[in-house]
Amino acid sequence: MQAEAIMTTPVIGIEPSASVADAAGLMLSKKISGLPVIRNDGALVGIVSEGDFLRRGELGTQRKRSRWLEFFVSPGRVADEYVHANGRRVEEVMSDDVVTASPSASLGEIVDLMTRHHVKRIPVVDGGKVVGIIAHSDLLRALLRVLPSPASTAIGDEQIRQNIVTELAARKWASTEMISVTVDKGVVELSGAIFDERERQAAIVAAENVPGVKAVKDNLFCAAPLSVILVS
Incomplete structure (x- = not known):
């Protein structure tokens, strides 16, 4: 079975310039835990998930270190953490290192990607455009379709x-x-x-x-x- 047989389409995505509030609201309304970040031309530029909203200044959950431990962290890393905790646009908090697959990828390849990169969803890209997305729930639905049902005829x-x-x-x-x-x-x-x-x-x-x-x-x-x- 290939990725195109089980992927969810059309894809619910969000633009890079959208607000963090828009992304959080869309995830809640659609009951999904992540969104591919897609430009107007259909190109995939990142992915944003619930995990990107865990450490937020508004919640008081931003990363905090003791003074002596802060000394060993580079200023660049601290600056990056500040952006993620306080950014207002999706492009400021999204992950831009996105793991993707082609429509012809096997389900074995999809699962290998998920486990190797510790991700819950894989955008399916064809010709540079996002054509679908596969999440854990899509694999569960595929499993339900192929699980054996009780035999309709008696077997000796x-x-x-x-x-x-x-x-x-x-x-x-x-x-x-x-x-x-x-x-x-x-x-x-x-x-x-x-x-x-x-x-x-x-x-x-x-x-x-x-x-x-x-x-x-x-x-x-x-x-x-x-x-x-x-x-x-």
Whole structure:
């Protein structure tokens, strides 16, 4: 799946010259936590989010340091913090280092960008213009669309068992020789040995994701010696 399939469009943006009050009001009215900052020609110049309004002089939340610690901070950094705490226009408080993606970017690439840069939204840019935006909520909606729904047709117990065994066999952490799978009217029972407690929940999840499974009974036991310490 590509970015263009799940991105929100049209994009709610704001101009660089707009006031901080306008940006805050727009975010509240639209129930969004950030806005791309877009010039009249459609070019993306920055992004402004709720985080940019946390340290404000009006709220008394601007950054404060002791005198001796202030000595070690450069005047330029202090000046920059003053602008962010007291600026009146969006262009004065926005982040201008914006992480973007193309419409053809995969969802895996989008998530990699979000996690690597610690951002909650990615503007989608095509030909220098903002054509959409992807936030965490867009990924949640995409997940809802692809999550499996209850099977509309009955699947036999033996087929369910075989599907679970096949799934476990494909996973490095699972030992199919040690884990036994039985199925009765869609209810799965897992028994046998595991060697790491983390494998227990992984095996349960593997079974739960097989179509036709109604419930999973966990009768696995951990055979790892108590003296063994595993490195996470």
